[in-house]
Amino acid sequence: MHFLSTYQRIISRLLLVSSLIVTGAMADEVIMPPAVANTASNNVPTVGPSRPKNIIIMIGDGMGPAYTTAYRYYKDNPDTEEIEQTVFDRLLVGMASTYPASVSGYVTDSAASATALSTGVKSYNGAIAVDTEKRPLTTLMEKAKALGLSTGVAVTSQVNHATPAAFLAHNESRSNYIDIAEAYLTSDADVILGGGQQYFTPTLLEQFSAKGYQHISEFSELASVTTPKVLGLFADVQLPWAINDKQAHKLSHMTQKALDLLSQNEQGFVLLVEGSLIDWAGHSNDIATAMGEMDEFASAIEVVEQFVRQSKDTLMVVTADHNTGGLSVGAHDKYEWHPEVLHKVKASPDVIATRAIAEDNWQPLTATLLGFTPNEAQYSQLQSARMQGNEPLSIALRKLIDIQSNTGWTSGGHTAMDVQVFAEGPGARLFSGHQDNIDIAIKMFSLLPQSVQTP
Numbered sequence: 001m002h003f004l005s006t007y008q009r010i011i012s013r014l015l016l017v018s019s020l021i022v023t024g025a026m027a028d029e030v031i032m033p034p035a036v037a038n039t040a041s042n043n044v045p046t047v048g049p050s051r052p053k054n055i056i057i058m059i060g061d062g063m064g065p066a067y068t069t070a071y072r073y074y075k076d077n078p079d080t081e082e083i084e085q086t087v088f089d090r091l092l093v094g095m096a097s098t099y100p101a102s103v104s105g106y107v108t109d110s111a112a113s114a115t116a117l118s119t120g121v122k123s124y125n126g127a128i129a130v131d132t133e134k135r136p137l138t139t140l141m142e143k144a145k146a147l148g149l150s151t152g153v154a155v156t157s158q159v160n161h162a163t164p165a166a167f168l169a170h171n172e173s174r175s176n177y178i179d180i181a182e183a184y185l186t187s188d189a190d191v192i193l194g195g196g197q198q199y200f201t202p203t204l205l206e207q208f209s210a211k212g213y214q215h216i217s218e219f220s221e222l223a224s225v226t227t228p229k230v231l232g233l234f235a236d237v238q239l240p241w242a243i244n245d246k247q248a249h250k251l252s253h254m255t256q257k258a259l260d261l262l263s264q265n266e267q268g269f270v271l272l273v274e275g276s277l278i279d280w281a282g283h284s285n286d287i288a289t290a291m292g293e294m295d296e297f298a299s300a301i302e303v304v305e306q307f308v309r310q311s312k313d314t315l316m317v318v319t320a321d322h323n324t325g326g327l328s329v330g331a332h333d334k335y336e337w338h339p340e341v342l343h344k345v346k347a348s349p350d351v352i353a354t355r356a357i358a359e360d361n362w363q364p365l366t367a368t369l370l371g372f373t374p375n376e377a378q379y380s381q382l383q384s385a386r387m388q389g390n391e392p393l394s395i396a397l398r399k400l401i402d403i404q405s406n407t408g409w410t411s412g413g414h415t416a417m418d419v420q421v422f423a424e425g426p427g428a429r430l431f432s433g434h435q436d437n438i439d440i441a442i443k444m445f446s447l448l449p450q451s452v453q454t455p
């Protein structure tokens with residue numbers, strides 16, 4: 001493939017995509033008569049337009065296949081014989097490779113992967129919607145805006161973190177948080193929801209207001225927002241871990257609000273939803289917190305799934321940008337995994353550590369918060385970690401939860417394994433089988449109005 005220019009490769013991929021669209025449309029009309037459609041479960045729209053009016057891309061940051069597998073067993077009802085399907089099992093259509101531009105090897109970071117997913121071009125690790133020469137690349141959101149569609153992002157990290165940044169800005173480095181926040185002013189995005197107050201100075205917030213944005217910083221204010229544009233920043237940096245914020249389902253609420261606001265545009269919209277903190281828990285090798293974030297993301301996917309089934313003109317595509325931590329569901333040569341342990345953990349290990357350090361009689365408190373009583377040897381390991389401070393104790397607690405649940409990890413960073421692709425709605429079958437992450441973007445570009453000329 002090296003003798004082909006990038007341009008030639010994009011053209012050949014587009015031709016492939018346009019032929020797939022024709023096939024997909026025919027399959028919808030010919031193979032799926034209404035009688036068949038009616039027998040499909042939950043009124044899945046099997047007859048509808050071949051092109052969507054709205055596109056929703058949902059990214060589980062770091063959510064490699066081990067996470068969705070672990071989540072299935074985490075959600076399993078032990079009182080029934082069968083293992084219940086999750087939303088991921090329901091919507092699975094394919095796989096995607098995630099390698100970045102060759103200058104960065106095979107293991108991608110979130111910036112390069114988000115750039116691939118937002119522009120259809122591979123770049124170096126750290127790149128925010130720029131190519132390997134640091135030239136800006138057209139994003140899905142820019143193209144959508146140019147076509148008169150509305151755009152939005154709803155995430156659980158700071159809104160200017162790598163993934164949303166690659167959809168709304170261009171920068172040579174993901175670390176330039178202030179520049180990226182300022183660039184959001186020109187993105188013209190209609191909905192921006194997540195964390196990140198510390199990156200938005202009062203001056204910058206005034207500029208957003210001058211552009212017609214309603215700025216809110218309390219989560220309770222979200223319900224009262226009835227029209228775009230809105231900039232909602234609900235935390236200094238990241239939103240609270242879901243495990244410490246049980247029943248809150250903030251991502252689901254932000255997603256529902258984004259859908260309500262963006263669907264006011266008759267022309268359609270493109271929305272990015274990210275379960276950002278799955279990756280952060282993965283970097284910390286923190287299985288209890290990771291499952292809390294998976295549940296948060298899965299709930300948001302169910303909100304979108306409902307919207308897709310009702311609207312019939314909306315495509316949802318869910319994927320991960322890469323795999324984090326080399327999570328292993330079962331470890332240490334034992335054929336066991338114990339998700340029931342994770343359900344009993346009452347707070348994230350960093351919160352348990354803070355409380356255990358503040359409490360003289362820390363052992364019973366720790367056992368209560370962990371949901372199990374450590375043995376004597378484990379207590380003495382925790383004791384010495386506790387004397388070293390919050391982070392060492394937090395690490396020791398995570399290791400203890402790993403042992404108790406028999407969870408394994410191979411890295412504190414990312415791994416290069418392929419990720420899954422889930423889709424539903426008009427155009428969903430384009431995403432089946434194996435593809436590369438840039439193909440996901442190229443297919444979404446092709447599904448935007450007027451982007452592919454049909455003769």
Ligand SMILES: [Zn+2]
Binds near residue numbers: 110280283
């Ligand atoms: Zn990461």
